[in-house]
Amino acid sequence: MDNIARVNTLAGEPCDMSTWDAGNCPVRDVMNQIAGKWSTLLLEALAQRPYRFGELRRLVPDISQRMLTQTLRDLQRDGYIDRQVFPTKPPSVEYRMTDLGHSLFAPLSKVLAWAGENHAAVKAARAKYDASELG
Amino acid sequence: MDNIARVNTLAGEPCDMSTWDAGNCPVRDVMNQIAGKWSTLLLEALAQRPYRFGELRRLVPDISQRMLTQTLRDLQRDGYIDRQVFPTKPPSVEYRMTDLGHSLFAPLSKVLAWAGENHAAVKAARAKYDASELG
DNA sequence: ATTGTTGGTCTCAAAAAGAGACTAGCACTA
DNA sequence: TAGTGCTAGTCTCTTTTTGAGACCAACAAT
Numbered sequence: 001m002d003n004i005a006r007v008n009t010l011a012g013e014p015c016d017m018s019t020w021d022a023g024n025c026p027v028r029d030v031m032n033q034i035a036g037k038w039s040t041l042l043l044e045a046l047a048q049r050p051y052r053f054g055e056l057r058r059l060v061p062d063i064s065q066r067m068l069t070q071t072l073r074d075l076q077r078d079g080y081i082d083r084q085v086f087p088t089k090p091p092s093v094e095y096r097m098t099d100l101g102h103s104l105f106a107p108l109s110k111v112l113a114w115a116g117e118n119h120a121a122v123k124a125a126r127a128k129y130d131a132s133e134l135g
Numbered sequence: 136m137d138n139i140a141r142v143n144t145l146a147g148e149p150c151d152m153s154t155w156d157a158g159n160c161p162v163r164d165v166m167n168q169i170a171g172k173w174s175t176l177l178l179e180a181l182a183q184r185p186y187r188f189g190e191l192r193r194l195v196p197d198i199s200q201r202m203l204t205q206t207l208r209d210l211q212r213d214g215y216i217d218r219q220v221f222p223t224k225p226p227s228v229e230y231r232m233t234d235l236g237h238s239l240f241a242p243l244s245k246v247l248a249w250a251g252e253n254h255a256a257v258k259a260a261r262a263k264y265d266a267s268e269l270g
Numbered sequence: 271a272t273t274g275t276t277g278g279t280c281t282c283a284a285a286a287a288g289a290g291a292c293t294a295g296c297a298c299t300a
Numbered sequence: 301t302a303g304t305g306c307t308a309g310t311c312t313c314t315t316t317t318t319g320a321g322a323c324c325a326a327c328a329a330t
Binding site for chain 1 (some may be wrong): 150161162163164165166167169170171172174175176179184200212213214235237239241242245247248249250251253254255257258259260261263264265
């Protein structure tokens with residue numbers, strides 16, 4: 001049963017789950033950040049061009065300022081985006097994707113494209129599941 | 136400023152954010168499911184071979200039964216995995232990735248590979264950010 | 271008769287997310 | 301000069317999500 005104690009072999013270093021150190025798995029450590037509700041959405045916007053705080057807020061109308069601030073900070077902390085403050089008269093802040101961010105977005109955009117292409121299939125699966133649960 | 140009201144152009148159907156219907160964006164609808172804390176981990180395991188409930192629980196020791204049940208159900212609802220009950224004497228349940236799941240995992244595995252390759256860079260960015268915040 | 275194994279559910283506490291008020295400095299307006 | 305709005309946030313409060321752990325029923329082996 002050795003195969004039970006080993007996973008993530010696709011990601012270079014396999015993670016030995018039997019002697020598990022939760023902060024040691026690259027997949028979990030990286031994915032748990034970009035997996036947030038708003039992260040991919042902001043990365044998608046910032047992959048196209050730099051945005052200012054207020055622009056992003058208008059771009060994603062149903063994000064709260066609190067979550068926008070926090071998500072941007074998390075993305076900045078992981079090195080995906082840069083934050084630059086301009087000392088204008090109402091001070092403005094620009095967020096810009098870094099090289100690391102772009103290198104992440106290359107594979108990530110493929111997943112996003114998949115989502116667009118297969119949205120109908122997913123919705124169909126959902127409808128089918130929900131219908132069968134009612135019977 | 137028309138560019139402000141439009142995003143997600145990479146994903147086929149662009150989402151018009153000015154007349155926003157939250158359930159209408161493929162990217163958000165699909166990503167919000169696979170973006171969970173445990174989803175990618177379980178998809179990674181099930182991409183390799185089918186697993187039973189207890190196997191998955193041992194594979195990911197720090198997931199609670201409650202979240203394992205719920206995450207598997209969500210993945211099943213979206214059509215990524217199939218759940219098959221065998222009427223054995225302690226009844227056993229097998230989870231198996233569907234074709235839709237595999238087609239999603241193809242691009243997703245590239246992101247997972249990126250995570251493995253760039254984990255060091257992300258950790259370095261984090262350390263740098265944390266150090267600069269203390270100063 | 272007790273223990274273990276199966277795949278869960280249930281309850282309760284903790285953590286995370288969302289809603290909305292509040293801040294401060296400056297510009298424009300009345 | 302007082303009022304309004306813009307900037308990029310923070311603070312507090314409520315709701316939702318997640319986590320920890322007890323509990324369940326059927327059967328098998330001890």
